[in-house]
Amino acid sequence: MGRAVGIIGTGQTKHGRRDDVSYPDLVREAVNAAFEDAGITPEDIDGVVFGSMPSMMEGMAYNHFYFADAMRAVGKPILRAETCGSTGQSIAHTGVHWVSSGMADIVLVVGSEKQHEGDAQATMMTILEPFLQLSAGGAPVAFSMQSREWMGYYHIAEEKAREAAAIISVDCHNAGANNPLAHIRKRFTKEEVMNAPIITYPVRLLDVCPSSDGACAVIFASEEKAKKICETPAWVKGMGFRGEEYFIGDSSKAVWQSAIEASREAYKQAGITNPRKELDVAEIYNPFSYQELMFLECLGLCPLGKAADYVIDGVFSPGGELSCDPSGGVLCTNPIGATGLIRLAEAAMQVTGKAGSRQIEGAKLALSHAMGGAEQFNGVTIVGSEL
Amino acid sequence: MAEEKERPRTIEAVGTAPFEMALGPTWTRFFEGIKEEKIFGTRCKKCGRVLVPARPFCPRCFEPMEEWVEVAQEGTIVTWSYIDYTYFGLEDDMIPVVPATIKLDGTDTSWWGVIGGFDIKDFDLVAKKVKVGGRVKAVWRKEKRGCVQDIEYWKVIE
Structure with a gap:
């Protein structure tokens, strides 16, 4: 294990059918909620991790390009990880590894889906060779x-x-x-x-x-930063x-x-x-x-x-x-x-x-x-x- | 109506992308066997397992699987389901479907197939005939295309 890592903020959208907002708007809703919860600003973030299902679900091959701005990733390193249903755990682990290694102090991790924008079933049928x-x-x-x-x-x-x-x-x-x-x-x-x-x-x-539309954002911080920024961090105790x-x-x-x-x-x-x-x-x-x-x-x-x-x-x-x-x-x-x-x-x-x-x-x-x-x-x- | 007009709008579009998947030597040979109503697996020289469809290498030992084995066309049902709704790729006239995984005799894996040969519209009859641990055998189509669908269905052995 590397350095201890704490969660200093989380944010979620209202989940459901969200064709009232664009995809970047949806992502930003979760990201803003996480920043508000953590009491920090985008400038404090060292890097961004993102994951979703195959983004063909929304008609484009790389949806994180489309809403990189909504994750406030300008001028920062950005990574994508995905493992289908377990994507949310994969991106969380990626964020923890990044902070734990000492290469970053604060990392924003975002997962999202907008199933109603595409044909989710058709996309699912492309996941395996047939x-x-x-x-x-x-x-x-x-x-x-x-x-x-x-x-x-x-x-x-x-x-x-x-x-x-x-x-x-x-x-x-x-x-x-x-x-x-x-x-x-x-x-x-x-x-x-x-x-x-x-x-x-x-x-x-x-x-x-x-089948839902929604996004979630979690902010991970090193022990030193977490103790400084947050009164009650949730400490990462174990991962597998x-x-x-x-x-x-x-x-x-x-x-x-x-x-x-x-x-x-x-x-x-x-x-x-x-x-x-x-x-x-x-x-x-x-x-x-x-x-x-x-x-x-x-x-x-x-x-x-x-x-x-x-x-x-x-x-x-x-x-x-x-x-x-x-x-x-x-x-x-x-x-x-x-x-x-x-x-x-x-x-x-x-x-x-x-x-x-x-x-x-x-x-x-x-x-x-x-x-x-x-x-x-x-x-x-x-x-x-x-x- | 006014409210509907104020709702942000969407744009509709359709995208398609054809593809051509290379089968490589192992799966080419496997499907040649299927055309001749033969099911081939390969054996790992290290762990001894026989896997179907034939594999170029053992996923656990990472050794080449070069020994070809023609396996039985009968096996045991590991699990099954009953699809009674139209998912993408399934039209109304294609359901219900009874998918199953079948452990062919002499192999160390189970393989997907579809159980048929009787009135599967009757769920109670399906539940009576199809059992985990039950026995099935392959029924082939007359016209072969060299694909898994050349096995038309798996017939329950009473």
């Missing part, structure tokens, strides 16, 4: 098949998995209704979720995230990122090694041995409710194969042992390039007491996570109130 692996139906199919693989591998009864997934959906939608920035702010009953139409078996309509093979069938997606190894690395750095007991909040990347069940296991928050039982017992619901996704999670908001960074921004807000209506009382240690690629990547960042 000749060696059939990939009809895009992301929902890939991740639904992963869920079914997990159910089959552990012999989890269909009704039990369906109920547990519905509980996650209900909890997330309740939390989203409580988050003024969330895209979907509507509550549903467990019965409504369980009886929603099948989209890609076993996943039903209310198990699926929305792991990749897998391109061919989906080459490794088990039910026992997802990249998620297991990424979280183990982050826990090791953070000195965490019992994550469910030690963490106060987990912001898990859950575009599909069934996937959160797998993540609860692979991130070490419950034993492998037991997530459905733990969820049905209320362990991860409000008032349970570990609060998961008090922001409403990806199920309520998914501007993909920003989504993994929103998980980190929300975690940082929680451990610094800035989470407003969604604050978990006394939260000191929080996990953020994102997955991406064609079931290929997982990234984890843990933040805490103490250095």
